[in-house]
Amino acid sequence: MPAKQNPLVVGLDITGTFIFAIEGALAAIQANLDLLGVLVLGFSTALGGGIIRDVLIGASPPAALRDWRYATLALTGGALTFICYRQVIAVPHLALLSLDAAGLAIFAVAGTEKSLELGISPFIATMMGTITAVGGGALRDLLLTHVPAVLRTDIYATAALFGSIILVLLRRAGLRPKPAAFFGFIACFIVRMLAIHLHWHLPSVNPVHS
Amino acid sequence: MPAKQNPLVVGLDITGTFIFAIEGALAAIQANLDLLGVLVLGFSTALGGGIIRDVLIGASPPAALRDWRYATLALTGGALTFICYRQVIAVPHLALLSLDAAGLAIFAVAGTEKSLELGISPFIATMMGTITAVGGGALRDLLLTHVPAVLRTDIYATAALFGSIILVLLRRAGLRPKPAAFFGFIACFIVRMLAIHLHWHLPSVNPVHS
Amino acid sequence: MPAKQNPLVVGLDITGTFIFAIEGALAAIQANLDLLGVLVLGFSTALGGGIIRDVLIGASPPAALRDWRYATLALTGGALTFICYRQVIAVPHLALLSLDAAGLAIFAVAGTEKSLELGISPFIATMMGTITAVGGGALRDLLLTHVPAVLRTDIYATAALFGSIILVLLRRAGLRPKPAAFFGFIACFIVRMLAIHLHWHLPSVNPVHS
Numbered sequence: 324m325p326a327k328q329n330p331l332v333v334g335l336d337i338t339g340t341f342i343f344a345i346e347g348a349l350a351a352i353q354a355n356l357d358l359l360g361v362l363v364l365g366f367s368t369a370l371g372g373g374i375i376r377d378v379l380i381g382a383s384p385p386a387a388l389r390d391w392r393y394a395t396l397a398l399t400g401g402a403l404t405f406i407c408y409r410q411v412i413a414v415p416h417l418a419l420l421s422l423d424a425a426g427l428a429i430f431a432v433a434g435t436e437k438s439l440e441l442g443i444s445p446f447i448a449t450m451m452g453t454i455t456a457v458g459g460g461a462l463r464d465l466l467l468t469h470v471p472a473v474l475r476t477d478i479y480a481t482a483a484l485f486g487s488i489i490l491v492l493l494r495r496a497g498l499r500p501k502p503a504a505f506f507g508f509i510a511c512f513i514v515r516m517l518a519i520h521l522h523w524h525l526p527s528v529n530p531v532h533s
Numbered sequence: 534m535p536a537k538q539n540p541l542v543v544g545l546d547i548t549g550t551f552i553f554a555i556e557g558a559l560a561a562i563q564a565n566l567d568l569l570g571v572l573v574l575g576f577s578t579a580l581g582g583g584i585i586r587d588v589l590i591g592a593s594p595p596a597a598l599r600d601w602r603y604a605t606l607a608l609t610g611g612a613l614t615f616i617c618y619r620q621v622i623a624v625p626h627l628a629l630l631s632l633d634a635a636g637l638a639i640f641a642v643a644g645t646e647k648s649l650e651l652g653i654s655p656f657i658a659t660m661m662g663t664i665t666a667v668g669g670g671a672l673r674d675l676l677l678t679h680v681p682a683v684l685r686t687d688i689y690a691t692a693a694l695f696g697s698i699i700l701v702l703l704r705r706a707g708l709r710p711k712p713a714a715f716f717g718f719i720a721c722f723i724v725r726m727l728a729i730h731l732h733w734h735l736p737s738v739n740p741v742h743s
Numbered sequence: 744m745p746a747k748q749n750p751l752v753v754g755l756d757i758t759g760t761f762i763f764a765i766e767g768a769l770a771a772i773q774a775n776l777d778l779l780g781v782l783v784l785g786f787s788t789a790l791g792g793g794i795i796r797d798v799l800i801g802a803s804p805p806a807a808l809r810d811w812r813y814a815t816l817a818l819t820g821g822a823l824t825f826i827c828y829r830q831v832i833a834v835p836h837l838a839l840l841s842l843d844a845a846g847l848a849i850f851a852v853a854g855t856e857k858s859l860e861l862g863i864s865p866f867i868a869t870m871m872g873t874i875t876a877v878g879g880g881a882l883r884d885l886l887l888t889h890v891p892a893v894l895r896t897d898i899y900a901t902a903a904l905f906g907s908i909i910l911v912l913l914r915r916a917g918l919r920p921k922p923a924a925f926f927g928f929i930a931c932f933i934v935r936m937l938a939i940h941l942h943w944h945l946p947s948v949n950p951v952h953s
Contacts, residue, residue: 351684353742357735359691360684374589379794381803383591384653391656408738443804446811468678468888474771474780481779525777528828532773561894563952567945569901570894584799593801594863601866618948678888 365401486511696721906931
């Protein structure tokens with residue numbers, strides 16, 4: 324999530340932050356939280372993943388707290404959702420899911436890239452990319468005392484991990500950061516959209532209840 | 534929460550830490566936790582906000598873990614609540630609420646001031662002040678798997694945020710740290726006490742359940 | 744959890760990481776999580792305590808994220824539990840409890856020792872040792888939205904704290920790191936096993952419900 328020069332990346336980063344803030348705010352309204360709860364959930368969902376990553380890799384203070392524009396963007400997304408709740412829930416579900424997939428992909432790629440730049444090993448960098456992408460949503464679920472949806476539903480974190488791995492492999496194959504990030508983004512986005520349309524999900528084990 | 538010279542500030546800081554420890558310990562007893570749970574909840578409620586702030590702004594190790602007197606104070610508050618539970622719950626509710634409001638105000642002001650000193654932008658510093666004030670209580674609620682009360686009830690974090698903003702605005706207007714902190718403290722305390730007496734609360738949106 | 748030369752310590756450290764990963768994976772399967780959830784819970788249970796300690800004492804990035812072998816070991820434990828679920832749950836309960844006690848003891852001792860090396864005060868170092876030992880299990884419980892078992896059940900964190908205190912006292916008495924760690928390990932392990940066999944538990948207070 325650090326400021327980038329490339330306008331496409333900036334646009335995607337803003338889109339991701341904004342859509343994640345809206346999702347957090349919607350979850351807060353569904354849980355009967357007040358205005359403050361809506362803003363906090365919007366902020367946490369949008370910026371929580373990047374903050375957790377930065378705390379883990381020792382990049383402090385986190386970028387999301389150093390650059391006031393991220394906080395402003397996340398709080399604006401939350402406030403707009405509060406004010407225009409009826410309009411927001413009228414947005415077609417598929418549009419929201421597609422924007423969410425774009426946010427997931429950009430966060431995964433940005434988180435992986437930032438970790439690599441700070442000298443984190445590629446293996447751990449793919450985890451950090453995935454945490455960047457899904458950490459905000461997991462934080463939102465935990466604040467609402469739900470088991471994080473990412474641990475039990477379909478291909479979501481897996482898509483982020485896949486995009487991160489593609490980025491790392493392409494970098495190892497000699498590709499430069501920008502094209503590697505581009506293909507990582509595309510890989511994550513396509514896997515996520517296919518998973519939604521084809522109802523893919525990961526295997527699970529039937530527990531024995533004693 | 535760093536050690537201050539001013540005896541009034543030291544007194545308020547000790548009061549805040551101690552009363553928050555008692556509140557955490559009471560919540561643990563209500564949830565049937567054992568002695569260790571009571572001590573952990575007391576510690577987390579009293580010192581969790583400052584620890585979260587210090588981790589976020591990169592001041593590590595956190596002050597609450599560097600100075601053994603904070604831990605001792607918090608654990609003493611928890612242990613006394615465990616031993617004198619009947620006496621503690623006999624304390625008039627309004628007295629507890631007033632002490633809690635004083636703790637909220639001193640933590641908000643101390644957290645904002647410390648963030649400003651470390652070069653955090655004023656906008657983010659008000660958030661850090663609020664997290665210092667309410668983070669411990671939120672951690673206590675999450676450890677008991679409750680949705681943090683601060684996200685859904687009346688004017689609590691909002692009072693802390695208000696006090697932090699007053700401090701920041703007065704500093705920008707040229708006031709020196711001590712009087713700015715004093716007025717920030719008073720602003721938070723008064724808003725919180727008024728909110729209790731006048732039953733103020735933030736607006737919320739009626740969710741649509743589909 | 745830093746790499747040690749002593750083969751016994753390395754063996755215990757690997758055992759602890761692996762058994763904690765299995766316990767996390769079992770809890771994930773019982774909660775109907777999918778493969779990703781099983782891997783994440785295994786990872787969090789095995790390495791969460793050390794990561795929380797390193798974030799708190801400012802040793803970033805955490806050792807568990809710098810050395811890929813820890814992540815590999817934890818993920819292998821999770822994956823094997825997923826694949827061999829029936830075999831894992833057929834392991835005698837007492838064997839699992841004994842291995843868990845060994846993991847608890849080695850993590851408590853390693854966490855205390857690492858904190859002391861980084862100049863943390865002995866009092867806080869015993870807390871950091873205890874957090875290293877029980878933090879992963881607490882994180883696992885929180886991700887499944889359970890109140891951390893460590894806050895309410897028998898002598899578990901208390902055994903870790905006891906081992907940490909023994910280590911610190913022996914160091915203060917002039918003993919060298921290795922024998923002090925050895926006796927700390929033995930103290931924690933014995934207290935934990937006795938607590939299991941003799942059904943020891945901490946006192947609690949009967950709450951008044953108003």
